[in-house]
Amino acid sequence: MNMLKVTIIFSLFALSLSGCAAKIGTSPQGLELPIEKAALKLGADVQAGGYKVVTTDELKKWLDEKKSVLVVSSLPVEDDKAFGILPGAVNSPMPKTEKDLTPADAERLLKVAGNDKERVVVVYCGFVACRRSHIAAKLLVDNGFKNVYRYPAGIAGWGEAGYPLVK
Amino acid sequence: MDMGRWYFTWLLLPLLLAGCLASPARSSLAPGQLDVYDVTLGSSTDYQEIRGVRGTDEPCLRGYERSFAELDIVLGYGRDRKIRKITTRNPQNSMFDVHPGDSAASAVARLRGAGFVEGDPSRFRKEGLLLTILVDGTGRLFGMTLEEADPTD
Numbered sequence: 001m002n003m004l005k006v007t008i009i010f011s012l013f014a015l016s017l018s019g020c021a022a023k024i025g026t027s028p029q030g031l032e033l034p035i036e037k038a039a040l041k042l043g044a045d046v047q048a049g050g051y052k053v054v055t056t057d058e059l060k061k062w063l064d065e066k067k068s069v070l071v072v073s074s075l076p077v078e079d080d081k082a083f084g085i086l087p088g089a090v091n092s093p094m095p096k097t098e099k100d101l102t103p104a105d106a107e108r109l110l111k112v113a114g115n116d117k118e119r120v121v122v123v124y125c126g127f128v129a130c131r132r133s134h135i136a137a138k139l140l141v142d143n144g145f146k147n148v149y150r151y152p153a154g155i156a157g158w159g160e161a162g163y164p165l166v167k
Numbered sequence: 168m169d170m171g172r173w174y175f176t177w178l179l180l181p182l183l184l185a186g187c188l189a190s191p192a193r194s195s196l197a198p199g200q201l202d203v204y205d206v207t208l209g210s211s212t213d214y215q216e217i218r219g220v221r222g223t224d225e226p227c228l229r230g231y232e233r234s235f236a237e238l239d240i241v242l243g244y245g246r247d248r249k250i251r252k253i254t255t256r257n258p259q260n261s262m263f264d265v266h267p268g269d270s271a272a273s274a275v276a277r278l279r280g281a282g283f284v285e286g287d288p289s290r291f292r293k294e295g296l297l298l299t300i301l302v303d304g305t306g307r308l309f310g311m312t313l314e315e316a317d318p319t320d
Contacts, residue, residue, distance in 0.1 A: 034226075075228070078317045079228050079229070081317070082228075082317070083228060095301075096225070096227075096232070099256065099310075100256075100301055100310060102289070102301050102302055102303065103302075103303065103304045104288060104289060104302065126227070126228045127226070127228075129226055130226075130227075130228075
């Protein structure tokens, strides 16, 4: 076997091994277990909440097209200041769990959402595993709002897509 | 300068500088002002378990939160792994002599007496601290959170 043949065989072998060693899964970075946990929770929450979800690309398209939509950040005011908000978003903080929801939180959100129950409202928070947006979306649905969307990826997804957050 | 003194100086100097450059103590809480299972704000203790209850972690934008469900407390850890936030719904705990279960009116009076100033509704500030009270529909406090106030606020 000449040297060229040996080199080619070894190169192919190395390439096939590197292919096997590459991470597999939803994200090339791995993290399948937290993704599974967040996905299951998201699915259950969406079903229980009775609202719809919107993806990063869809929401970006809506905003670019100047579609009439109210975007609500359910993050604490401090986080909005520190990390920025989606363009045109208004703030109405929600707690992380239902247990911590106060009548004042609910009242503030309903005031922000206004009286038009047909209005498209999109709520978001930090990332898929963040449930503040679920609490907000469910509250709106429970109060008769017909077109409520949760944007699960939140500011983490918006930033990851390279879209601007406004400070 | 002899070698002994030289070594002494060079060993002590970084230590002294580290002390100067370190961030100031995060909490200026006096004993008794915070009574949540001996947990203190700014502590780097990694509480895996408190009173036999194991904590479960959830991610958050500024680090992670560890919840001890049976105790009704949540510890917020920053990215530096120090405790930046403490939430309790447990009536056995107190912050500035305010307990979950107290009436909101008495809680507000006590917090004002302790030098807190109310900014937004239910949010009280004092010397780098932010205390948020959770009030139910009957005017009773069912929980509260003490955290380091954002210095840019």
